[in-house]
Amino acid sequence: MKFPPVGVDQVLGLLKVVHNLGGRADAMYINDAVDADMGELSHVIDAAEMLGLLKAHGGDLELTPEGRLAVEKPVREFQKHLKKKLAHLEPFASLLDMVKKGGRAEVEEVINFIKGQGYDDVGARRIINWGVFAQLIEIDDGEWVIPA
Structure with a gap:
């Protein structure tokens, strides 16, 4: 799922x-x-x-x-929990592999990659937001997705 x-x-x-x-x-x-x-x-x-x-x-x-x-705990604790969980769930695991292999990827390329997994544009952006919130990835200069 x-x-x-x-x-x-x-x-x-x-x-x-x-x-x-x-x-x-x-x-x-x-x-x-x-x-x-x-x-x-x-x-x-x-x-x-x-x-x-x-x-x-x-x-x-x-x-x-x-x-x-x-x-109940500080957001930072929740982020650590999410980072462990999301790293093993799709599409986050594949996204992380993609970004780690190249060292970075353009935001549009990442959006298209996620859309290729069955998400629409809004869904793809939400997936990226989860990745950033969980500190799996970061957005650099507003145009690159890099491993956190």
Whole structure:
């Protein structure tokens, strides 16, 4: 299963909402609080589950210990967790290989590479944002993607 093309802020928002509701909540009540429509919310939940931050069962969402730490600890700790997780998930693993092989790649080339894996333009940019947030890659001079 490929990583859903959702924003970092959407996943963090979901985690914060569930945390504020005591660490467990009905997905029906989450929709209004997270900046996503119902179709997109399911992708946000999938992303959080793939990262080991949330468990969904029935209509309930429950934070995992990692999800709780993502909300309670400094962002830096969450970034370390993400870096370990994302390095082994697609399309991040392939993206990292691509950038490491050449030492750097043009942003447009990276976007096209990600789009070649089934993402649209917005999704490709969100994947790059995850990579930057997790400190797997960096954007240099606004035009190059380099390994972090």
